[in-house]
Amino acid sequence: MKIILEVIDSISDWTGKIFSFLIVIITGVILFEIIARYIFGKPTTWAFEISLALYGIYVALLGAYTLVTGGHVNVDILYARFSPRTKAGVSLFSWSIFFLWCGALVWTGWIRGWESLMIRESESTAFGCPIYPVKLSLAVGGFMLFLQGLAGYIRNAYTFMTGKKID
Amino acid sequence: MIETTLLVTLILFGCLFLYLALGLPLAFVLGGVGMIGCLILWGPSGFMIASSQGYAAMGKFTLISIPLFVLMAMLLERSGVAEDLYTMMHNWLGPLGGGLAIGTVIICTIFAAMSGISGAATVSMGIIAMPQMLRRKYEKKIVMGSVSAGGALGILIPPSVIFILYGTLTGVSIGGLFMGGILPGLVLSGLFISYIGIRCWRNPQLGPPLPVEERANWQEKISSLKAVALPMFIIILVLGGIYLGVCTPSEAAALGVLGAVISAAVYRKLTWELLKESVFRTARLSGMIIWILIGAYCFTAIYQASGAGDVLTRLMMGIPGGRYIILATMQFTFFVLGCILDPAGIIMICTPAFLPIVQALGFDPLWFGVLFCVNMEMAYLTPPFGFNLFYMKAVAPEGTTMSEIYRSITPFVVLQAIGLVIVILFPDLALWIPSRMIK
Amino acid sequence: EPVEAKVFKWRFQTHWPAASASYAPFKKFMEGEVKALTDGQLVIEVHPAGTFVPTKDLFDAWANNTLQGGTGSTYWISHVPLTAVAGQCPLGFRELWEAEYFHFHIGFEEALRKEHLGKGIVYWTEKIFPTAMVSKKPVKTLADLKGLKVRSSGKIADMLKMVGVSSVLVPGEEIYTALSTGVIDAAHWGAAAGALTMKLCEPAKYYIQPNLAYSATDLVMISKKAWDELPADLQKIVYLAFKERCWRRSNEYIQEEVRALETMKKKFGVQVSWLDKEAQKALQLAAIKIWDETATLSPTNAEWIGKMKEFLKELGYID
């Protein structure tokens, strides 16, 4: 069990780290567009759509990374006062709505991402940037977030039952 | 109809408070409670909203400036540019208590002119300014409060996506709104500065002046001035980019990153290590911000679907009393909604209901739009759902609790409320510049 | 005692924001007239853009019956390629009646309805309307068009590029700022009424004629699942009512355009600037290339592009 949880952690960590470099590419694409348009008077057809699509993928795939690094902020006024075991018990209750939402996101996101891929859905613009990679990335990113949430849930369940951390 | 909506409102808001109090991260509280509402209103056929609002947040070009400005701030902080800037400010403002916090509010005001949204400035200034002030023994509360409040100025000082949204929904001149936001923005900024100055003057512990023996002489002061060069270069690059028509405000954030990279290179700190660390932390913070927005979009969509707008219209129609009572009630409604929803959501719910009444009462819709934005400055700070509170917690030093943050923003919310009253009492603050611009 | 008739409750979302000139009449028709025509058996609730799902997702929401109906534009060409003939053929018709003739007499609307039914959606044209550009400087000649930075989209962007225009993409929220600061010189958002709503006439003082397109790109769509639940008599009423409204609404819209242009001229000092013969000719040649590209998307597209060209020949617009 412990090994499975650690594998999930490291998947979230590594995908996050790899895809976090997309922001460098996004910066480059936008700067290229600014230079092409302002200095050379030849705006591109693709820069706007590509940077927006990359931003979408970037955001979607960061959900799990933010979670595994403890970046999703909460209100700790009550929560901080609980004992570790109470915290775990409370989390078992509160995180159930996370699964409701994230599950809805992955389920509908997957169906729609797949349909989008099947018809090779693209923007109805001059450049016609493909939409399906962005839609699929929400399904994938949401699924990773779901897994990471599940890993936390299992840890909480263990702590709640035994009073110890999985180690 | 009203009864159902009120019941759904009660359930949704009750759940929001419950799950937030139980320590579930904000993003998941908003998304999860949204799904509960979805089940009540539509059943599982509404689950599609979850992915749809995900696509919505992933497809908004104006949000691109968030990760870009965060990356800029990371690079400035890690390369030592921020450090030198604050040393310079400390040298110059040495004898003045709270000088660095005042300087921070001024930088926030300039930042507001560089960005159309608010989140970017709070996180960026949190990264750049907070460690510098804390290291110089400034009190944590005044540090966090000034950055949260200053960071919110982004939607009031032009450019502003909230003004654009209000303008297209109501037909009010967007240029006029932009001009109308300038003076109220400066009034708020001035209130913050005066407050910090007075508090630190009466209690120097809050923002300690530089000890007399450490104060710089003129030669040192002049030579430390070169630390302004690079930040000035970035500000000119971004502001010039926007106002000389080189690029749109969202794109301008990429110029900010370029400026920060050049600055790091000038400092000879542009290493792989620096880039990597900055990129990772940017990812973590951007992930936090945008996933909060995904959850918030989801919740707002459901809340709108519950018919909240219609109920508000009917409630507003029924208010007895004079026009200023109705105006005050509307502002109070904005304030209450501001505790729970984000400004864009509030505009969508309220404008169709409020604007006809505002016009019938003979109020200037441009002035009303500016009042709305001043009011929304508070929404970013008011618990439980002020976005800046959460952004602040993400960048605050390890171990900072939410209650510390709540306490830090309280005086600033009072100042914002005073600012709102000032703009209500002196409409010319919002209307004078626009009246000069539009013949 | 007669049996109480079943009441159907539908939720619509439009692709217009609440402030759009098109929103209020649509809401009034759906919530008022349709209810009256069906003796209260069909109760529709209309919501503005973005209320439940982003506009791009409306198609899925209708197909899945999450929403029972609403309005859209020709955004979903990947789903229904034939919408490209309606929405992506600039400089075709020049007058309202011509487009109406093509849709309702030659039978283009019926063809679109058939294609949409296959995707789980029942289709009507909402209105036929013009698209025109506003600009910060007068645009008269081909030389004026060369290098002009225009916020454009779709095939109009392609057409403009063929004559030397620089097409720029800027998000909707930033068009106003981009025009004010000079990132772009010109933009189109509908025609006069659209430019007035978006306040584009504040920074851009020239209204460029002729229209870039006259097309049926506002559409009414209903989920087929919801449609199939209606009894036949209600279906008939709704079908005819929606069809009739398109004529009425298109006609009304043209008058709104005239008024909007008057307002722009009087209140904002906007001037009309006409493209000369040479520039118009060049744009027309570019447009024909675009039509031919659209024809390659599917055999049905080819068939309808053929019919459109035949009709335009009859009108004497193309050789």
Ligand code: NA
């Ligand atoms: Na701003």
Ligand code: NA
């Ligand atoms: Na708030």
